[in-house]
Amino acid sequence: DTEVTQTPKHLVMGMTNKKSLKCEQHMGHRAMYWYKQKAKKPPELMFVYSYEKLSINESVPSRFSPECPNSSLLNLHLHALQPEDSALYLCASSQGSLNYGYTFGSGTRLTVV
Amino acid sequence: TQLLEQSPQFLSIQEGENLTVYCNSSSVFSSLQWYRQEPGEGPVLLVTVVTGGEVKKLKRLTFQFGDARKDSSLHITAAQTGDTGLYLCATHLIQGAQKLVFGQGTRLTINP
Numbered sequence: 001d002t003e004v005t006q007t008p009k010h011l012v013m014g015m016t017n018k019k020s021l022k023c024e025q026h027m028g029h030r031a032m033y034w035y036k037q038k039a040k041k042p043p044e045l046m047f048v049y050s051y052e053k054l055s056i057n058e059s060v061p062s063r064f065s066p067e068c069p070n071s072s073l074l075n076l077h078l079h080a081l082q083p084e085d086s087a088l089y090l091c092a093s094s095q096g097s098l099n100y101g102y103t104f105g106s107g108t109r110l111t112v113v
Numbered sequence: 114t115q116l117l118e119q120s121p122q123f124l125s126i127q128e129g130e131n132l133t134v135y136c137n138s139s140s141v142f143s144s145l146q147w148y149r150q151e152p153g154e155g156p157v158l159l160v161t162v163v164t165g166g167e168v169k170k171l172k173r174l175t176f177q178f179g180d181a182r183k184d185s186s187l188h189i190t191a192a193q194t195g196d197t198g199l200y201l202c203a204t205h206l207i208q209g210a211q212k213l214v215f216g217q218g219t220r221l222t223i224n225p
Contacts, residue, residue, distance in 0.1 A: 004155075031211070042201055042215035043156065056212055090155050092213075099144045099163055102213055104155030 002027060006091050006105035014113055015081060021108045023074040023091030029103070031096040032074045034066060037088040037107070049074060050096060081112045116140065117202055117216035125222040129191055134219040136202030137184040143205070145185045146213075147176055150199040156215075159187075192223045 004025045013019050023032065031050050035043035048056035049068045063085075065077040074091055088109055092102040118137045126132055136145065144163045148156035160169050162178035162185060169176045173196075175188040189196055202216045 033212075040220075042218050045212050045214065048212055050211075088153075092155070094211075094213075096211060099161055101146055101148075101158035101161055102156075104157070106154050109153070 002103065004091055004093055004103050004105035006089075006108050008108060009106065010109045010111075012111045012113060013078065013081065015083070017081075018077070018079045020078065021076040021089055021091075021110075023076075023105055024072055025093040025103070026072055027093060027103065028071075029093035029095055030071065031094045032068065033092040033094075033102065034074070034076055035090040035092060035104075037090060039087075043090055047076075078110075081110075083112045086111045115217060116206075116214055117204060119200075119202055119216040119219050121219060122217065123220050123222075125224060126192060127224050128194055131188065131190050132192060132221070133186055133188045134200055134221070135184065135186050136216055138204075139183065141182050143182070145178060145182075146203045147185070147187055148201045148203060148215075150201060150218075151197075156199075156201055192221075194223045194225050197221060197223045 034046040037043040047066045052068045067075040088107045090107045091105045094102045147159045150156040165180045165182045167178045173190045200219045
């Protein structure tokens, strides 16, 4: 299995809702990432998990809460989001070594209304 | 200031033409990667270049890493409509842990 699977593919939520994005990989990768991508922009890093521990938080607002239950799963819990949080949320995984590429999922297209 | 500067930001050409896109920086990198992203999908790794002066070929795509490891180029020969997409260069930074940062991308459109 050489894929990163993200669910759901599309999500519409109100500003008072609580929702979660899910990401799964079975490649044995030890690092997992959340990226946010706005229209016509490159992906921007949000969080890095290494060996199931949060190692980088790029000053992301607390309304985004990551969780890594085990080495194959990564969640992003969403609460009280704003319309400007609407974006494509990408999950990725990697071996963790510098010269290895990242494997990205297809993303969750999030719309906050 | 962007760590990786890509040019051009937009490029629209006819099928069959050749093109080159660039990724430049004032910093020296241990490696650089190129990704291609289609609408509604995640980026897909095309290549990693590691050695200064290195040239790698992937069918009609030729990637080069500058001698000083500060810049890279992607050349496409005889472009096809299937080459349409967002081309992103990226490099790893170490800030407590490893993270991948992207240039702003080149949006390429190949017209039939």
